[in-house]
Amino acid sequence: MILLLILIAGPFPLPLVGKFPQIGYYAWKNGGLVGGLNEIKMKYGKVFTLWMGPIPTVHVADYDVAYETHIKRAHTFGHRYSEGGMDYIREGRGIIASVGDLWVEHRRFALHTLRNFGLGRNIMEEKIMDEYRYRFDDFKKTHWKNEAVQVQTNTFFDYLVGSIINQLLVSERFEYGDQEFEKLKKYLTQTLENLSLLDVFAPLWLLKSDLMKWRTQTTLAPFDYIFGLVKETIQKRVETIEKGEHFISEEGDDFVDAFLMKMKKDKEDGVNSTFNLESLSVDLYDLWLAGQETTSTTLTWACVCLLNHPKVIGKMRKELGHVTGGNRSISLTDRAHTPYLNATINEVQRIASILNFNLLRVLKEDTTIDGQPISAGATFSTQLCLLHTDEANFKNPTEFQPERFLENNNLEKKLIPFGIGKRSCLGESLARAELYLILGNLIMEYDLEPVGVKPELKTPSPCAIMKRPPNYDIRFVPRNR
Structure with a gap:
């Protein structure tokens, strides 16, 4: 070899x-x-x-x-x-890192289940917009300052995106100030800003050894807390079912219900199944991490881009105003009529390129x-x-230029933020819907203002596995004041 x-x-x-x-x-x-x-x-x-x-x-x-x-x-x-x-x-378990038949079976189940709960259908748009409205209403109660919602950008999007995926998985939203969620995000940020190539390639036995303890405490060990919360959530659901406090409907209310139904059916059919509480824990852990962090990070990068390019905001508003008449929200059905918004989202994903x-x-x-x-x-x-930084396809790749996708209709196919092939992200349709609906409606309804100096289009973690956005506060100023 x-x-x-x-x-x-x-x-x-x-x-x-x-x-x-x-x-x-x-x-x-x-x-x-x-x-x-x-x-x-x-x-x-x-x-x-x-x-x-x-x-x-x-x-x-x-x-x-x-x-x-x-x-x-x-x-x-x-x-x-x-x-x-x-x-x-x-x-060896889960949806992200498993292989062979186990991966095929669990990925197929996850896709089928999430589609049943609205992924790719109008019901998902309603869920996204309900959470979008709720988050602004809620933050107006706690972060209203000088006629605007003033908040740390990543905090706002963490709660918004985290609650969308969490309701799909366990029928719960995160309320602002939730101590477990705050601790979870603190640990996750700590991990993603420090995770390096060493942590990817070092043998697992070495990573868990006393020799590497100093390292894993700041990189991999924080995942233990997140995984513990996932297992605790599942255990609570099982207990409420046993006590008769939660009843699983015909198709289930969320991913956990559907998984428990699958476990029960496999047991009744005498199937030697890989669907058990341990594999549910890992699947849920994978789905939450993938559904939460990637989209929230991309939206935080989007606001960095837009704060530094107000002319792009103006062009988006002109297009969206023409499409909606200025009297309704933007909808997924408008996609074919919003080429500039589509191009802007493409360019945000290219610039963010979060890995x-x-x-x-x-x-x-x-x-x-x-x-x-x-x-x-x-x-x-x-x-x-x-x-995504290939000069042959993306001239001046460090510059934020949505127009490049309008000038070259074939360029979009060379943008692959969700990966390519069999291992591409299974939550792609949800993420695309979130980016379109949240950014489109945000730009129509709010002016964006930095708090203090504008954040730079520069990552604080250039040598980590994940390209984190800068930490900054933003003001969302209602345009209908």
Whole structure:
């Protein structure tokens, strides 16, 4: 395997530590991991090898290669690499990091269940807009200052997006000031701002050892608290059912109900099932993390972009006013008539591109990438951050320019914030609906004002796995005053 992998160009590895020191140097030299990877791409081409310690990993930095591998040969390139930090809680379970039949079965169940609860239908729009209205009404009670809602941006979107996904999963919204939610978000932020390549590639036994305790306390250990809350929520539901305080309707009220119904049916049918309370805990943990953090982070980045580009807001309002007549909310049915809003959302997702380093996959059979032989067992990834900053497709990639998607109708297909192929995000339709409805209606109904200095289009975590937005306060000023 190693001999074949070395055929793909890349920086020469050092014994044991591989390319970690060089990757760190490139990241330091270029102001972050994305800049460092881009320099490596320029030197070694659109497909290159990086050794993460003793592990050789192949990285795709070209859309056409990504499409050919992940779409045309999806079966070969659809297996998740789930070692190290990815397996810290999951241990081979869940929807994000599991593999084989278990992954297929649980992903299919999650998709089917979420669709039953409105994903992709009008009922989901109603749920999103109900929560959007509730959040503004609620924050007006606690954060009303000088004729505006003045709030930390990520806090506002965390409660809004978190409650949308939480109601789908467990029929509960988070009320402002909820101590468990505040602690959860504190731990999650701590983890995502510090999680590094070391935490991804170090063996799980090493991460859990006393030797690495200093590290896991600030990176992976906070996930224990989040997972504990998930398990506690499930246990409460089971207890209320046993006490006759909660009755599961014919289709269930939420994801947990549907999962418990599946468990009961499999037991009655004598099926040797992977659906049990432990796997429910991991599935719920995966769905909540994915449904909460990605969209909330993107919306926080969106406000950074818009605060720095007020002309974009003006163009969006002109278009939305024409479509709605200024007397109704924007709806998902308006998408075909709002090209500038669509382009702005695309550009926000491209700029945000919230993973500095994409999740890895592993090959189960010998194959080729861009004509070069790769052996079974090789790990690889399509680096979305490199595709979204590719000068060949996105001229002046650091600049926020929604117009680029209007000038080139084919550009949108090369924007893949939800991933590509079999492992793309299963919550894509929900996230797209949230971004469209929340941003569209927010711009129509409120002026955006920074509190103090405008936040910069710059991440505070350039070398972490996740590209976090800056922390800043914002004023949402009602336009109908």
